[in-house]
Each structure stands twice: as structure tokens, then as C-alpha cells.
Amino acid sequence: MNPHLSGEQISKCLIGDGTPQETQHARDCAVCGAELARLESSFSQFRGSIRRWSDQEEHLSRVREVAAVNYENHLERLLIPASVDLPWYKGIVISVKELIHPPKLPPLEITSKPVKLASLRGLYGGHETTAGIGSVIVHVAVVALLLFAGTLKPVRQAMKEIVPIFAPDLKPLQPKPEQSKGGGGSPQQTAATKGELPKVAPKSFVPPIQTVQDPKLTVNPTIVAPELPNITAGNYGDPLGKLGIPSAGNGIGTGIGPGKGSGFGPGSGGGFGGAAYRIGGGVSAPVAVVKPEPEYSEEARKAKWQGAVLLSLVVDENGVPQDIKVIKSLGLGLDQKAIEAVQKWRFKPGQKDGKPVPVSANIEVNFRLL
Amino acid sequence: MEKGLLPELAPVAEGPCPGELQDFDSLVQRHRPRIFRFLLASLRDREAAENLTQDCFMRAYKARDQFRGGSSLGTWLMHIAANLVRDHEANSRLKFWKRKLRYDVDLNDVGDWMPDHQKSPEALALAREQVEAIWRAAASLSERQRTVFLLRFVEDMDLLEIAAVTGMKEGTVKTHLFRAVQSVRFGLEEGK
Ligand SMILES: [Zn+2]
Numbered sequence: 310m311n312p313h314l315s316g317e318q319i320s321k322c323l324i325g326d327g328t329p330q331e332t333q334h335a336r337d338c339a340v341c342g343a344e345l346a347r348l349e350s351s352f353s354q355f356r357g358s359i360r361r362w363s364d365q366e367e368h369l370s371r372v373r374e375v376a377a378v379n380y381e382n383h384l385e386r387l388l389i390p391a392s393v394d395l396p397w398y399k400g401i402v403i404s405v406k407e408l409i410h411p412p413k414l415p416p417l418e419i420t421s422k423p424v425k426l427a428s429l430r431g432l433y434g435g436h437e438t439t440a441g442i443g444s445v446i447v448h449v450a451v452v453a454l455l456l457f458a459g460t461l462k463p464v465r466q467a468m469k470e471i472v473p474i475f476a477p478d479l480k481p482l483q484p485k486p487e488q489s490k491g492g493g494g495s496p497q498q499t500a501a502t503k504g505e506l507p508k509v510a511p512k513s514f515v516p517p518i519q520t521v522q523d524p525k526l527t528v529n530p531t532i533v534a535p536e537l538p539n540i541t542a543g544n545y546g547d548p549l550g551k552l553g554i555p556s557a558g559n560g561i562g563t564g565i566g567p568g569k570g571s572g573f574g575p576g577s578g579g580g581f582g583g584a585a586y587r588i589g590g591g592v593s594a595p596v597a598v599v600k601p602e603p604e605y606s607e608e609a610r611k612a613k614w615q616g617a618v619l620l621s622l623v624v625d626e627n628g629v630p631q632d633i634k635v636i637k638s639l640g641l642g643l644d645q646k647a648i649e650a651v652q653k654w655r656f657k658p659g660q661k662d663g664k665p666v667p668v669s670a671n672i673e674v675n676f677r678l679l
Numbered sequence: 680m681e682k683g684l685l686p687e688l689a690p691v692a693e694g695p696c697p698g699e700l701q702d703f704d705s706l707v708q709r710h711r712p713r714i715f716r717f718l719l720a721s722l723r724d725r726e727a728a729e730n731l732t733q734d735c736f737m738r739a740y741k742a743r744d745q746f747r748g749g750s751s752l753g754t755w756l757m758h759i760a761a762n763l764v765r766d767h768e769a770n771s772r773l774k775f776w777k778r779k780l781r782y783d784v785d786l787n788d789v790g791d792w793m794p795d796h797q798k799s800p801e802a803l804a805l806a807r808e809q810v811e812a813i814w815r816a817a818a819s820l821s822e823r824q825r826t827v828f829l830l831r832f833v834e835d836m837d838l839l840e841i842a843a844v845t846g847m848k849e850g851t852v853k854t855h856l857f858r859a860v861q862s863v864r865f866g867l868e869e870g871k
Pocket residue numbers: 312313314334338339340341342
């Protein structure tokens with residue numbers, strides 16, 4: 310075996326300037342190969358950090374642009390320095406335009422005649438100097454405050470962040486048995502029988518299909534679920550179930566079906582057939598707490614591809630996104646990047662009656678090279 | 680690399696025509712991210728990078744007659760950008776204090792841009808250390824060495840492209856690149 314490559318030889322291999330023998334050795338020798346791979350990985354980390362940095366800076370200019378165009382509330386107006394009203398890159402084309410066709414100003418027409426005016430002094434009762442100094446002090450203080458606010462970490466952070474649009478999902482969700490938040494039966498040996506679902510109520514005091522001996526107070530059986538298919542039958546049961554001898558299914562709890570809890574279907578918790586709650590009507594929206602930015606896919610970066618991916622997802626009661634699906638695709642690998650990013654997001658779960666519940670939501674993930 | 684873009688270039692290289700500005704606009708859209716990234720990495724100063732990106736396209740527009748399609752448009756624009764970096768560097772050498780300040784500020788920021796899908800906090804910390812060590816080493820390189828280094832390892836250009844961008848001979852590029860890599864490796868070892 311040849312002696313290992315020297316440091317200089319390794320550098321040469323790294324820049325693609327090694328001799329055939331050196332390159333061959335680097336390929337065959339585990340030690341030298343590992344050294345090269347380690348360097349390459351450090352360099353690619355470096356590349357990644359620059360790309361992210363520059364993407365973020367560009368993104369920031371875009372956020373400023375959006376804010377400058379249509380900020381409505383005064384706080385945002387305070388946070389945006391006036392100098393960024395026009396994003397810098399917009400200036401490129403405009404200045405080129407002005408370079409070729411300098412804007413012609415209309416000739417100045419003077420239609421009014423000068424009027425002789427007595428001294429302004431005295432109009433303010435001799436307080437001009439005090440008022441002037443006061444005004445200067447106030448202005449200096451305000452500007453200093455603005456400058457100071459601009460350097461604060463939270464403010465800079467706020468400018469860095471994009472806030473994704475949260476639109477409540479307005480379409481009815483289809484029941485998805487594989488994903489259902491349902492309830493379990495007694496447990497009994499046979500699967501749940503076909504029947505009518507009990508009335509939906511915020512709390513299930515009397516579970517369906519359960520023998521209650523001599524009730525003191527009669528309460529109709531209910532289950533906890535946001536949305537139910539409607540079938541009419543003489544008994545309570547699984548609307549999708551089989552006919553047979555009455556059974557609440559082989560789950561655990563007071564519901565119907567193979568799951569666990571007080572609902573219906575094979576899942577756990579209150580609910581039915583994958584139906585997460587929808588925002589509104591006493592159900593609060595989940596709030597993203599941790600939201601790493603999506604990365605650009607290499608193809609999309611090369612193609613300078615941009616736009617937004619619309620995702621639908623269910624934020625479960627632990628604040629973890631589930632069942633992420635693409636509603637509006639962007640292509641070039643960006644859908645996948647959007648999903649990857651959102652998978653890492655963590656939310657403060659949506660709440661119903663003060664308890665965290667699974668809630669469905671839409672998220673728009675923006676990809677911009679501007 | 681950018682060869683696919685060449686056919687679209689014709690209107691820009693020719694004399695003024697009505698659609699020219701629109702074409703120029705789309706050209707800016709297409710190439711600005713890369714030019715900006717190179718300038719940002721070279722100067723480690725967002726404001727300066729933004730200004731020089733603008734200058735770069737202004738110069739490209741004024742000198743559009745000189746572009747004959749001999750090299751790809753991307754290379755040509757990068758060539759202008761590299762020249763701007765050299766001028767900028769020559770000017771700011773006098774203001775060494777400002778330069779130092781800038782490095783200090785930006786080195787703190789750089790670590791913030793680490794990809795966050797690292798396996799563990801330890802791996803992230805290690806990667807972050809390495810990236811910072813490379814930044815420091817790159818900051819101490821000469822302007823030529825750094826430009827060559829960034830073009831090779833950030834912009835993924837090959838030696839011939841780098842030679843076209845910098846106007847150096849391929850052998851000279853190799854020499855600069857070799858010295859840059861040696862310094863950066865030294866910086867990485869030192870950081871351990
Ligand atoms: Zn070896």
C-alpha cells in the first residue's frame with residue numbers, strides 16, 4: 310500500500326487537481342477517503358449556510374415590500390424603516406429606465422402672485438423659541454426610540470418571520486377509517502353492529518349500547534363527535550358496520566367501534582371517522598409555535614421557481630401536525646419541501662371547551678426567490 | 680451550466696428595441712439571486728451586497744453591447760460582480776476598522792443560518808463551529824483567493840468557469856484555490 314496522501318495532496322484532490330495516482334488512492338484508501346469526505350461535508354455545510362442566509366435576506370426584502378405596500382396597522386408602520394418603502398431590487402429596473410428615458414417634468418407654471426407678508430413673529434405670542442426647542446427635543450426622542458426599537462431582537466425577529474396564512478378548512482371532511490378519532494366498545498368479542506349513531510353532544514353522559522340498571526334519570530345516549538353520517542335504524546351502532554347481534558364493538562371505553570374512548574370508529578378520543586374539529590363555533594385555531602422555514606429544492610432553485618404550496622393538515626391535541634396533504638401543488642420538489650418543513654412545525658393545539666382537540670387547518674407555504 | 684439561457688439573450692445583446700427593458704427585467708429576476716448570494720458571501724454585508732448587485736446590473740445594462748455571447752450570460756454577470764468586489768475591497772482596505780466591525784457582527788449572524796434538520800444538538804453545534812471556522816478563514820483570505828474559493832465551493836463552478844469569471848488563467852485559478860483550501864483547512868484544524 311502506498312503511503313497516505315499528504316495534506317497538500319488532499320487539498321489538490323479536493324479542488325480536482327490531483328494526479329491520477331492521488332485521485333485513485335483517495336478513492337481506494339479508507340483513511341484518506343474519509344478525510345476528503347469530512348472536508349467536503351464541512352464545505353457543503355458552509356454552502357448551505359450561505360444559501361440559507363441569502364435566501365433569508367431576500368425573503369426579508371420581500372416581507373418588507375409586502376409590509377411597505379399594504380401595512381395597515383400602525384405598529385407595523387413603526388417597525389418598517391421608511392427607507393425600505395421601495396425594495397432595493399425594484400430600484401434596479403427603475404433606475405435603468407430613468408437612465409434611458411429621463412423622466413421629463415412639466416414646465417413649472419406660476420399662477421399665483423407673491424403677497425407681501427408682515428413678520429410671522431408675534432403670531433405665537435413670543436413662544437417661538439421655546440416651541441421650536443421643544444419640537445426638536447420631541448423629534449429627536451421619537452427618532453431615537455424608533456432606532457432603538459429597530460435594534461431590539463424581538464423586533465428584528467418579527468421582521469424575519471413570515472406569518473403563514475391560516476385559513477380554516479371550510480370543506481366537510483370525509484370520514485377516513487384509517488385515521489379516525491373514534492371510540493371503543495365494551496369490549497365485546499364481535500365487531501360493532503350496524504345501527505344509527507347516537508345524538509352528538511359535547512359530553513357523553515350515557516354511552517350507547519350499554520346496560521344501565523334502573524336509571525334514576527333518563528338521558529338519551531350521546532357520543533362526542535363533530536360530524537356524522539345520517540342513517541336511520543332501530544338501534545345505536547356503527548353506520549358503516551355489519552348487521553348482526555347488538556354489539557358495541559371490540560374496543561375499550563364507552564363508544565362504538567374498535568377504538569378507545571367515547572366516540573365512534575377505530576381511533577381514540579371523542580370524534581368520528583377522522584373528523585378533526587374545524588375552526589370556529591367554540592373551536593379555537595391552532596397557533597404555530599415552532600415553524601422552521603422550508604428549504605428550496607435544488608431543481609426549483611435552478612429554475613428560479615416560486616409560488617405557494619397550499620397544505621391541509623390536522624393539528625392533533627399534542628400540537629403535532631398529522632395527515633399533511635397537498636391541496637395546491639407547486640411542483641419541482643417544493644411540495645415535498647413544504648411538507649418536510651411543516652412536519653417539523655409545532656403548534657399550540659386548537660381548543661374546545663378549554664381542552665386541546667385535533668383541528669384541521671390549511672397552511673400556505675410560500676417559496677420566493679425575490 | 681447556463682447554456683440553456685443563451686437563446687433568450689439575443690434581444691439584450693442587440694440594439695434597443697421595445698421589449699428590451701422587459702427582457703432586462705426578466706434577466707434581472709433570473710440572475711439576481713445568484714449574484715446577490717455571491718456578493719453577500721464575499722462582503723458579508725447585506726447593504727453593500729444589495730448596492731453592488733444593483734451596480735452589477737446597471738453596469739451590465741450599460742455594457743450590453745460588449746456581451747457577444749462568447750461566454751454564458753451568468754458567467755458574464757458574475758465577471759462584473761467579481762470586479763465590483765475587487766473595487767469595493769480596494770476602497771474599503773483604507774477603512775480597516777469598519778471592515779473589522781463588519782466581520783465581528785456578521786460572524787455572529789452566520790451561525791443562525793444553519794439547516795435545522797441536524798440529527799442532534801451536538802451535531803448542530805459541531806456543524807455550526809465548522810461553518811464559523813470556515814467563515815473566519817474565508818474572511819482572512821485575500822480577495823482573489825476568497826473569490827475563487829466562493830465560486831468553487833458555493834457557486835459550484837468548475838476551474839474553467841472560474842477562469843472566465845475572474846479573467847485569470849486556469850493555472851492561476853488552481854494556485855489561488857489551492858492556497859485558499861489550505862488556509863481554510865488550517866482554520867478548521869485550529870478550531871478543533
Ligand atoms: Zn491513504
